[in-house]
Amino acid sequence: MNNDKNTTDFDYFNTLLVHSVGGRVGPIAPAIIPSAAFGYENAQEAEGIFAAEVNKPLYARIGNPTNAKLEGIVAKFEGGFGAIATSSGMGAISMVCTAFLNTGDELLCIGGFFGGTYSLVNETLARFGVTNSFCTVDDFAHIESTLQRGVKMVIMESVGNPSLTLPDVQRIIDLCNTYETLLMIDNTATPLLLRPLAMGADIVVHSSTKNMSGHSAALGGVAVFREVKEEGDKLLNEKYADVHKIVKKMGKKAFIPICKKRAIRDFGMTANAFGSFMTMVGLETLSLRVERINQSVEKISLLLDEKFPEGVSVNHPCLPASPDNARYKADFAQGCGPLLSIDCGTKERAFALLNKLDLVILTANIGDNRTLALHMRSTIYSDFSEEACKFLGVSDGLIRVSIGLEDPQVIAEDFLQAASSL
Ligand SMILES: *Cc1c(COP(=O)(O)O)cnc(C)c1O
Numbered sequence: 001m002n003n004d005k006n007t008t009d010f011d012y013f014n015t016l017l018v019h020s021v022g023g024r025v026g027p028i029a030p031a032i033i034p035s036a037a038f039g040y041e042n043a044q045e046a047e048g049i050f051a052a053e054v055n056k057p058l059y060a061r062i063g064n065p066t067n068a069k070l071e072g073i074v075a076k077f078e079g080g081f082g083a084i085a086t087s088s089g090m091g092a093i094s095m096v097c098t099a100f101l102n103t104g105d106e107l108l109c110i111g112g113f114f115g116g117t118y119s120l121v122n123e124t125l126a127r128f129g130v131t132n133s134f135c136t137v138d139d140f141a142h143i144e145s146t147l148q149r150g151v152k153m154v155i156m157e158s159v160g161n162p163s164l165t166l167p168d169v170q171r172i173i174d175l176c177n178t179y180e181t182l183l184m185i186d187n188t189a190t191p192l193l194l195r196p197l198a199m200g201a202d203i204v205v206h207s208s209t210k211n212m213s214g215h216s217a218a219l220g221g222v223a224v225f226r227e228v229k230e231e232g233d234k235l236l237n238e239k240y241a242d243v244h245k246i247v248k249k250m251g252k253k254a255f256i257p258i259c260k261k262r263a264i265r266d267f268g269m270t271a272n273a274f275g276s277f278m279t280m281v282g283l284e285t286l287s288l289r290v291e292r293i294n295q296s297v298e299k300i301s302l303l304l305d306e307k308f309p310e311g312v313s314v315n316h317p318c319l320p321a322s323p324d325n326a327r328y329k330a331d332f333a334q335g336c337g338p339l340l341s342i343d344c345g346t347k348e349r350a351f352a353l354l355n356k357l358d359l360v361i362l363t364a365n366i367g368d369n370r371t372l373a374l375h376m377r378s379t380i381y382s383d384f385s386e387e388a389c390k391f392l393g394v395s396d397g398l399i400r401v402s403i404g405l406e407d408p409q410v411i412a413e414d415f416l417q418a419a420s421s422l
Helices: 010-021 043-050 065-078 089-100 115-127 140-149 169-178 238-253 255-267 273-283 286-307 325-331 347-356 386-392 408-420
Strands: 082-086 106-110 131-135 153-157 182-186 203-207 221-225 313-315 339-343 372-375 398-402
Touching: 010 065, 010 273, 010 286, 065 082, 065 221, 065 273, 082 089, 082 255, 089 115, 089 153, 089 182, 089 203, 089 221, 089 255, 106 115, 106 140, 115 131, 115 153, 115 386, 131 140, 140 169, 153 169, 169 182, 221 255, 238 255, 286 313, 286 339, 286 408, 347 372, 347 398, 347 408
Parallel strands: 106 131, 106 153, 153 182, 182 203
Antiparallel strands: 082 221, 203 221, 313 339, 339 398, 372 398
């Protein structure tokens, strides 16, 4: 495997993924074990399972063998120590937040966010007394002063959705480590392209509904964790005192029982076996699809940039005029995920373009094998204030596009014919 942190060896992951998902002897496809409950050998074994001393299934809300297979695969390709599969991407994010945050704690949110994460932090966690502040990816004055103040957790997306802003991931990871603050990175848009745990982050979350599956056949999420250090781990900082008991008892793997005991057990955002099976079916071809789609995104962005009529523009960091172009070339040389955006100026013009598309599908998903598009302000962000939309980069004429596996020339032609009649 190529060890340069900025270069993904897609061939390495093609081999790893098909052989991790598939068995060699007996059934090749992963087994679906839908049982909600599991019988114990005897009373002693039951006691051991509940004490986490015997590694066997307890009850499906806490874990299930099909989920466990998926968790092992994702932990491996993310370079993590362990993972937990959840009911959805929001399930993974809310599991981590509720496992670590208490009333009165503060969250720092860096960059533009997916709508669900934004409302989780701003509305739902706020109702439970968790305060927050948001800042742009390069506002290091705010980032550092907030970390200094002792904020409990930092959240960031690898690539802003739908803003497509690119953070200086390594610099933010290093700051969070200096100030012993937990950092959760939402890597939904960039599986394989960015490996935050290998760079020093604590927790990576994914909506596996998106790129990991690709087929839109399974809602799911995964949280992946680093190993807890035997000595001097940031979890031993005084601000994490309420998990110290678990860290001391469970050692290296403590992130898993912290999330299971303090979130999954009580909130139940667990993955189901069939969903995890479908996610694994998608994962077999993840590397192949990520490589193909990220090449297509660049080709299509360049074509649209060259050929769109006056008044319609395409935004992607691969374009020389993009403010993030230098960071793209340095840190995301093989792509930053399936998204690009199109700004039509007004809602009316955006609707007119969308309604002229023949091939592209209108839906709220991303990372699908098919190309998808959606007007942002009237859908996912319809509840949001003007101010929030401005911060998140959601303008009135903005269309988010998620590029799929179709012929890139054919995709570009569909957008060009739709724009030509505006
Ligand atoms: C879709 C998405 C989520 C939420 O995932 P669900 O599986 O829909 O719950 C979180 N983060 C990002 C970046 C997403 O695109």
